[in-house]
Amino acid sequence: GQNIDQPTEMTATEGAIVQINCTYQTSGFNGLFWYQQHAGEAPTFLSYNVLDGLEEKGRFSSFLSRSKGYSYLLLKELQMKDSASYLCAVRDPGGKLIFGQGTELSVKP
């Protein structure tokens, strides 16, 4: 079966660091994606991991451990505009992108 779990909601303070976790159990693995989705808008691509380790892109970093079926998205120096839903998605060998339910992040002043 396919199962992707992430927390439903998180709250953090402007300027702080927040880590959003994602665990997955899928039949096959061809990479893990993180997307950001603001209310009423399209999901936009943030990061992609296919090998174990940390990928850093500016204020955003994403980590993957394939043996543990685990990833996290790290957001540093939080800004108000980072308030959004963060979607973890796994690509299966057939090319399908399977999404978790998303983590709604609220950044407070």
Place this chain on the structure above:
Amino acid sequence: DTAVSQTPKYLVTQMGNDKSIKCEQNLGHDTMYWYKQDSKKFLKIMFSYNNKELIINETVPNRFSPKSPDKAHLNLHINSLELGDSAVYFCASSQGQYSGNTIYFGEGSWLTVV
């Protein structure tokens, strides 16, 4: 300039009607998708086409019929609309269907069935 564009953005219609949503991408991608996002914000794949050929067809009622006239277009036609069809429908595209090919989403079509 919009990479993946879909129309209409908002659609309110009565139960039993037939409606279409159109999608076009100008990225030169080979693969296009339709995703449905329900009220709980779960994004689920419905269909995928690669070079006009259907490659993914999830368990979707056959009232939903995708059509890809060429690799830059993937339209979605829905017959006999039901209340439960109310959702946001996202069109998307990627260079290919495997591994690291990033999927780019259109802005969504908000369908409300009354």
